[in-house]
Amino acid sequence: MTETATRFVRVGRAADVPPGGVEVFDVEDRRIAVYRLEDGYYAIEDLCTHDGGPLAEGEIDGDQVICPRHGARFSIRTGAALTFPAITPVEQYPVRVEGDDLLVGLPD
Numbered sequence: 744m745t746e747t748a749t750r751f752v753r754v755g756r757a758a759d760v761p762p763g764g765v766e767v768f769d770v771e772d773r774r775i776a777v778y779r780l781e782d783g784y785y786a787i788e789d790l791c792t793h794d795g796g797p798l799a800e801g802e803i804d805g806d807q808v809i810c811p812r813h814g815a816r817f818s819i820r821t822g823a824a825l826t827f828p829a830i831t832p833v834e835q836y837p838v839r840v841e842g843d844d845l846l847v848g849l850p851d
């Protein structure tokens with residue numbers, strides 16, 4: 744069995760992400776979109792698995808985001824691809840808030 748360790752990296756301030764909104768952070772070689780829903784922060788890769796659309800520029804509908812390019816929906820909570828034309832989930836990352844800091848967990 745393979746276990747993937749997670750290391751938490753500070754990406755910015757928790758206040759950088761507006762309530763009900765999203766902010767994109769460049770973290771190492773990833774673009775990570777952090778969403779702030781009513782019950783907390785969620786992070787997914789800012790890259791649609793259909794054709795590379797910038798998900799953070801898409802409309803937020805509850806806990807889903809709609810890709811601005813061809814309209815696929817993804818779960819903000821899990822990264823799951825919910826509608827065509829996307830069929831592959833986007834990567835999802837754990838988020839922690841420590842004081843004012845926003846941290847995202849990356850695989851080691």
Ligand code: FES
Nearest residue numbers: 791794796810813
């Ligand atoms: S690039 Fe996102 S649905 Fe096509």
